[in-house]
Amino acid sequence: MASAAGQSFAVAYQIIDDIADAESDLSHGQNNIIAVLLGQKLDYHESIKRARGLAQSNLLQACTHARWLPGGSGLGLVDLCQQLSDAASLSLSEEVQAA
Numbered sequence: 001m002a003s004a005a006g007q008s009f010a011v012a013y014q015i016i017d018d019i020a021d022a023e024s025d026l027s028h029g030q031n032n033i034i035a036v037l038l039g040q041k042l043d044y045h046e047s048i049k050r051a052r053g054l055a056q057s058n059l060l061q062a063c064t065h066a067r068w069l070p071g072g073s074g075l076g077l078v079d080l081c082q083q084l085s086d087a088a089s090l091s092l093s094e095e096v097q098a099a
Helices: 002-020 022-027 033-038 044-067 075-087
Strands: none
Touching: 002 022, 002 033, 002 044, 002 075, 022 033, 033 044, 044 075
């Protein structure tokens, strides 16, 4: 469970970083999630939207897994998920926010 929580958080973090760096990475020919989505024939706006959805989904998974860790040991990760969500202007469900 801890591994799944950490993995989902790491994926969400990388996607959010890729969104923030998208224009720079694309102009320098560097690969990131936006380039991959553009390769699937999505336009730039739709690629950003899809990436944001993937980030949000991974943050929700990370929070869900972290909440089930024994003795409240995952609550720090739940807090980090919320901070990353806030910084990226994503919204997590009220159920996860209450954890």
